[in-house]
Amino acid sequence: MKPLKNKVSITLDEDIIKQIKELAENDDRSFSQYINMVLKNHINDTLQK
Structure with a gap:
């Protein structure tokens, strides 16, 4: 897999x-986990607009 x-x-x-x-x-x-979280939040926020 x-x-x-x-x-x-x-x-x-x-x-x-x-x-x-x-x-x-x-x-x-x-560091990596934090960047991943920030990017996910940004993408979700952008898609909800």
């Missing part, structure tokens, strides 16, 4: 990386 997640490579501004790392730590999530 194929994995449900795929690896991707993106380039982010250093200040964004720092902020995401802090937010992820405060939410007890990994």
